[in-house]
Amino acid sequence: xxxxxxxxxxxxxxxxxxxxxxxxxxxxxxxxxxxxxxxxxxxxxxxxxxxxxxxxxxxxxxxxxxxxxxxxxxxxxxxxxxxxxxxxxxxxxxxxxxxxxxxxxxxxxxxxxxxxxxxxxxxxxxxxxxxxxxxxxxxxxxxxxxxxxxxxxxxxxxxxxxxxxxxxxxxxxxxxxxxxxxxxxxxxxxxxxxxxxxxxxxxxxxxxxxxxxxxxxxxxxxxxxxxxxxxxxxxxxxxxxxxxxxxxxxxxxxxxxxxxxxxxxxxxxxxxxxxxxxxxxxxxxxxxxxxxxxxxxxxxxxxxxxxxxxxxxxxxxxxxxxxxxxxxxxxxxxxxxxxxxxxxxxxxxxxxxxxxxxxxxxxxxxxxxxxxxxxxxxxxxxxxxxxxxxxxxxxxxxxxxxxxxxxxxxxxxxxxxxxxxxxxxxxxxxxxxxxxxxxxxxxxxxxxxxxxxxxxxxxxxxxxxxxxxxxxxxxxxxxxxxxxxxxxxxxxxxxxxxxxxxxxxxxxxxxxxxxxxxxxxxxxxxxxxxxxxxxxxxxxxxxxxxxxxxxxxxxxxxxxxxxxxxxxxxxxxxxxxxxxxxxxxxxxxxxxxxxxxxxxxxxxxxxxxxxxxxxxxxxxxxxxxxx
Amino acid sequence: xxxxxxxxxxxxxxxxxxxxxxxxxxxxxxxxxxxxxxxxxxxxxxxxxxxxxxxxxxxxxxxxxxxxxxxxxxxxxxxxxxxxxxxxxxxxxxxxxxxxxxxxxxxxxxxxxxxxxxxxxxxxxxxxxxxxxxxxxxxxxxxxxxxxxxxxxxxxxxxxxxxxxxxxxxxxxxxxxxxxxxxxxxxxxxxxxxxxxxxxxxxxxxxxxxxxxxxxxxxxxxxxxxxxxxxxxxxxxxxxxxxxxxxxxxxxxxxxxxxxxxxxxxxxxxxxxxxxxxxxxxxxxxxxxxxxxxxxxxxxxxxxxxxxxxxxxxx
Numbered sequence: 041x042x043x044x045x046x047x048x049x050x051x052x053x054x055x056x057x058x059x060x061x062x063x064x065x066x067x068x069x070x071x072x073x074x075x076x077x078x079x080x081x082x083x084x085x086x087x088x089x090x091x092x093x094x095x096x097x098x099x100x101x102x103x104x105x106x107x108x109x110x111x112x113x114x115x116x117x118x119x120x121x122x123x124x125x126x127x128x129x130x131x132x133x134x135x136x137x138x139x140x141x142x143x144x145x146x147x148x149x150x151x152x153x154x155x156x157x158x159x160x161x162x163x164x165x166x167x168x169x170x171x172x173x174x175x176x177x178x179x180x181x182x183x184x185x186x187x188x189x190x191x192x193x194x195x196x197x198x199x200x201x202x203x204x205x206x207x208x209x210x211x212x213x214x215x216x217x218x219x220x221x222x223x224x225x226x227x228x229x230x231x232x233x234x235x236x237x238x239x240x241x242x243x244x245x246x247x248x249x250x251x252x253x254x255x256x257x258x259x260x261x262x263x264x265x266x267x268x269x270x271x272x273x274x275x276x277x278x279x280x281x282x283x284x285x286x287x288x289x290x291x292x293x294x295x296x297x298x299x300x301x302x303x304x305x306x307x308x309x310x311x312x313x314x315x316x317x318x319x320x321x322x323x324x325x326x327x328x329x330x331x332x333x334x335x336x337x338x339x340x341x342x343x344x345x346x347x348x349x350x351x352x353x354x355x356x357x358x359x360x361x362x363x364x365x366x367x368x369x370x371x372x373x374x375x376x377x378x379x380x381x382x383x384x385x386x387x388x389x390x391x392x393x394x395x396x397x398x399x400x401x402x403x404x405x406x407x408x409x410x411x412x413x414x415x416x417x418x419x420x421x422x423x424x425x426x427x428x429x430x431x432x433x434x435x436x437x438x439x440x441x442x443x444x445x446x447x448x449x450x451x452x453x454x455x456x457x458x459x460x461x462x463x464x465x466x467x468x469x470x471x472x473x474x475x476x477x478x479x480x481x482x483x484x485x486x487x488x489x490x491x492x493x494x495x496x497x498x499x500x501x502x503x504x505x506x507x508x509x510x511x512x513x514x515x516x517x518x519x520x521x522x523x524x525x526x527x528x529x530x531x532x533x534x535x536x537x538x539x540x541x542x543x544x545x546x547x548x549x550x551x552x553x554x555x556x557x558x559x560x561x562x563x564x565x566x567x568x569x570x571x572x573x574x575x576x577x578x579x580x581x582x583x584x585x586x587x588x589x590x591x592x593x594x595x596x597x598x599x600x601x602x603x604x605x606x607x608x609x610x611x612x613x614x615x616x617x618x619x620x621x622x623x624x625x626x627x628x629x630x631x632x633x634x635x636x637x638x639x640x641x642x643x644x645x646x647x648x649x650x651x652x653x654x655x656x657x658x659x660x661x662x663x664x665x666x667x
Numbered sequence: 668x669x670x671x672x673x674x675x676x677x678x679x680x681x682x683x684x685x686x687x688x689x690x691x692x693x694x695x696x697x698x699x700x701x702x703x704x705x706x707x708x709x710x711x712x713x714x715x716x717x718x719x720x721x722x723x724x725x726x727x728x729x730x731x732x733x734x735x736x737x738x739x740x741x742x743x744x745x746x747x748x749x750x751x752x753x754x755x756x757x758x759x760x761x762x763x764x765x766x767x768x769x770x771x772x773x774x775x776x777x778x779x780x781x782x783x784x785x786x787x788x789x790x791x792x793x794x795x796x797x798x799x800x801x802x803x804x805x806x807x808x809x810x811x812x813x814x815x816x817x818x819x820x821x822x823x824x825x826x827x828x829x830x831x832x833x834x835x836x837x838x839x840x841x842x843x844x845x846x847x848x849x850x851x852x853x854x855x856x857x858x859x860x861x862x863x864x865x866x867x868x869x870x871x872x873x874x875x876x877x878x879x880x881x882x883x884x885x886x887x888x889x890x891x892x893x894x895x896x897x898x899x900x901x902x903x904x905x906x907x908x909x910x911x912x913x914x915x916x917x918x919x920x921x922x923x924x925x926x927x928x929x930x931x932x933x934x935x936x937x938x939x940x941x942x943x944x945x946x947x948x949x950x951x952x953x954x955x956x957x958x959x960x961x962x963x964x965x966x967x968x969x970x971x972x973x974x975x976x977x978x979x980x981x982x
Contacts, residue, residue: 436884
């Protein structure tokens with residue numbers, strides 16, 4: 041609760057709204073005690089006095105009544121009626137909602153049908169019908185406004201109740217032999233009340249507006265008594281000659297409702313956990329770059345060269361170091377595998393290449409990514425965009441989520457081409473068919489007009505690959521492209537990628553957590569753990585003689601066909617959280633070869649020929665493995 | 668597609684019936700002798716007797732309902748005693764004017780609201796976002812009738828840009844330009860609240876969509892950011908914006924009542940308020956049922972639009 045209030049207070053606008061509202065309410069409460077003129081005493085000799093005239097701070101209205109006094113009394117009335125309407129609507133609505141949600145079945149069905157029916161009306165029609173039946177008057181207007189809002193509460197509270205009614209503690213109460221009434225009062229209600237209060241706080245401004253509206257129409261408070269709405273309604277006839285009589289009550293409604301809305305928004309934001317975590321932030325067009333330290337010099341190792349890359353996620357006051365200084369390279373026509381558990385930083389590494397890490401919260405804080413020698417980190421967005429898809433293309437994991445669900449696949453393919461080349465309609469279609477053929481999709485002409493949801497998972501991933509091929513890129517980065525697919529489809533996709541690589545001379549960076557896949561496709565492999573590379577080398581050599589204990593354990597996780605009764609070993613424990621990495625080796629806590637010196641200090645990536653390892657006590661000594 | 672429309676039309680029948688039941692039930696709440704209550708205590712005995720006969724008030728409630736319903740299905744909504752003409756004629760004439768006003772406002776709030784929401788989301792936490800958020804907050808907090816009055820004061824009285832009230836000039840030709848001239852102020856005043864609500868929801872729908880994987884795919888393809896926002900994100904966000912438009916249409920229709928009073932617009936809302944004040948119950952009943960039915964039909968159109976927009980909806 042205190043945390044919630046703190047969060048609310050941090051929101052300056054909500055605080056301002058709260059203060060204004062508090063002042064207005066206090067003013068309304070003490071109105072009877074203030075030395076004000078009588079609100080309903082007319083004095084026709086002093087009609088339409090301007091504001092700031094003697095004895096009438098805000099002037100007088102068409103009957104010479106003191107506006108300030110009427111304003112305060114009117115505010116009092118409007119607040120009271122709005123609040124009462126909210127309470128009535130919330131109570132009735134909650135009662136209906138709880139009954140519907142708790143009993144379910146036919147009761148629920150019947151009640152919710154009725155509620156839907158009421159919601160099929162534009163609300164004012166219902167309110168007008170009720171006032172028409174009951175006759176104009178403030179109390180009747182209150183009933184109308186409350187009744188119109190009952191369905192809203194009923195529907196909300198029912199949803200919450202349905203969720204609660206099947207929880208264990210309700211079942212327990214039932215087994216204990218409590219009556220339904222008792223369960224509702226002692227188990228359900230306490231859990232629903234906070235929701236009711238929040239829903240009420242967000243609708244109370246609305247209720248005040250609505251009752252003011254009915255009064256404005258002359259259907260609410262009747263003279264001489266006046267709330268803010270009827271003050272405005274009476275002033276309307278003198279709008280042009282004496283605008284102050286309209287402006288005074290109108291501004292008051294605006295102030296009250298705005299204060300309530302500010303406060304309500306603040307409450308809602310303070311309660312929304314997604315806002316706290318920054319999950320509602322919009323990712324920018326390219327990842328934010330805030331490099332500390334010098335940019336590494338080019339080494340000319342390959343077509344794509346990642347040097348000492350550091351990418352972090354800044355969430356509130358914590359820094360998660362997803363990638364902590366990774367260096368990689370890939371040559372034309374080569375296939376590099378990056379392997380590691382979920383959360384090891386492999387995806388973030390490759391997404392950083394083209395600035396595709398969601399930002400906020402992602403920030404690239406160091407290192408360089410060189411394509412053909414030129415540094416891409418910190419390159420202007422325009423340049424990055426031109427290279428995306430044309431020089432470096434991506435294939436993502438789950439094609440269900442990565443293709444746009446509402447565009448036909450043909451249009452998505454054509455768009456990929458059109459992003460870099462101006463082509464005509466027919467040419468685009470021809471190219472798209474060609475691409476679908478290249479990824480071995482049967483009947484490509486007909487498939488062009490399919491939506492992604494009309495295709496199978498394997499077909500969708502082929503479309504994903506076709507899209508990556510659209511502009512003949514030099515490098516394809518495949519981020520777990522086969523993880524979401526079943527095994528036979530996986531094999532087809534892998535052989536397709538391998539063929540494309542050979543026929544087109546593509547360089548591929550292939551991310552996976554499966555050593556079996558690496559063995560089929562990759563020339564070289566890099567093993568990542570907790571944001572760093574722990575082992576690197578030619579695939580065959582690493583498979584035959586792993587050096588890092590983590591690599592060895594990962595390989596033990598792969599089942600082998602005909603491998604006999606070998607036990608599949610899971611690695612105990614979880615990878616460390618990357619906002620607070622331990623000293624020394626990040627794998628130490630899960631390693632069975634761990635010794636005291638493993639936790640002492642920084643362990644470097646030692647190189648020997650094509651092999652590299654970051655371990656003090658390797659499974660196979662590096663010198664031996666390198667031979 | 669045709670089947671889907673048909674199915675939606677059939678499913679609207681119980682809703683329409685429900686509306687008539689609710690309206691009938693509310694009117695049955697009128698205490699005392701309904702005819703006297705409807706006509707007021709100064710009504711002549713002949714009028715009371717005629718109304719009793721017209722309404723079939725000597726019969727049981729259920730029978731009364733079905734007679735009333737049967738008449739309405741045949742287009743007979745009864746006769747307004749204060750205007751002395753068939754209710755349906757009056758309602759149709761007034762509803763036309765409301766449609767012009769509310770329709771224009773609806774177009775304004777849809778276009779402006781969505782555009783504002785998209786711009787706001789695309790520049791989240793930037794100055795444009797902050798400015799739009801503030802204006803939106805102001806818009807949803809101001810009573811439309813007060814806003815309308817202030818607009819009259821400033822744009823009609825001070826600046827003399829537009830006429831003060833009414834739908835047509837008192838003298839002069841009734842052409843489209845005269846109508847537009849009279850329409851600008853009330854339609855804008857009416858659109859403000861809904862624009863704010865739509866902008867808010869579009870903004871959050873856009874933010875929701877912008878975090879999805881297919882947006883990253885679009886960026887990875889090299890699609891320009893403008894295309895990412897307006898073509899990819901907005902297209903997907905529309906799926907959750909369209910239903911909101913349907914709901915907001917109801918609010919625009921509701922708000923029209925106030926605006927029609929403020930601007931003396933000869934619409935159905937003003938007719939209803941006058942009818943309530945003169946206790947012309949048949950006119951109220953007929954007007955409410957007619958407008959509610961139109962709203963239900965409009966929502967079917969929204970559903971069909973939704974299904975056209977989202978191929979994943981089975982039609």
